[in-house]
Structures are given as C-alpha cells and as structure tokens.
Amino acid sequence: MAYKPETMYITPFRPLYPVADSRVNGVPTKAYEEGPLMFCSFKSFGGTERTEKGLTVVEDTAVVECYYDPSITSGCRIKILTNNQVYEILGTPEDIGMQHKTLRFKVRRVAGDT
Numbered sequence: 001m002a003y004k005p006e007t008m009y010i011t012p013f014r015p016l017y018p019v020a021d022s023r024v025n026g027v028p029t030k031a032y033e034e035g036p037l038m039f040c041s042f043k044s045f046g047g048t049e050r051t052e053k054g055l056t057v058v059e060d061t062a063v064v065e066c067y068y069d070p071s072i073t074s075g076c077r078i079k080i081l082t083n084n085q086v087y088e089i090l091g092t093p094e095d096i097g098m099q100h101k102t103l104r105f106k107v108r109r110v111a112g113d114t
Helices: none
Strands: 011-024 027-034 038-044 048-052 055-059 061-067 077-080 085-095 102-109
Touching (some): 061 085
Antiparallel strands (some): 011 027, 048 055, 061 102, 077 085, 085 102
C-alpha cells in the first residue's frame, strides 16, 4: 500500500546546501548556498525541553515532510520563507517506504548569528 501524506505541502522553503568550510579568526565556519523553491508540511510541537547545566532549555523543533530530493542531507539547513527562520536538519532524512517520493526529517531552529 502506498504512503499518502497526512497534510498538504503548503509551507514554502529553500534548502541551504553547505558549500565550503572556511576559517574566520581560527574558528571553522560553514557557508550555505540557497537551493530551489520547494514546499513542505511543517509541524511544530512547541519545542523540546531538555536540561543543560541545571537549566531547562527549550529548543524550537519541528517535523518536515516534503517531496523526495536526494540532495537534502543531514548537513543541510532549510530556510522557511514565511518568516525567514533557518533550521538545521537533525539526523538523517528518512525516505519513506524507500520509494523516493516522500522525505521526512526533524529540524531544530538555528538562533543567533546565522
């Protein structure tokens, strides 16, 4: 039985592909190149709580589902075009059913200097 997405892909985004690693004042930095316009379903659950050094930290996380694109990997980021927020991909994107039709992955918001 074929997989059918639960929600429509209506959120516009652009994948950000890593171009090259460079060093600025001895600190390794990555540069990203914008990819083509794509659409996804973006489900945010209010963030993920975790304890770090005795403090409760809330990370802005979400689950993204989109059409399959083999160039989207764990080293990429995505930029949501409705609010210009940048998210990094956590783990390896999942090719649902190994059919090369649907891609699902979890993301975490990149805050601060991006």
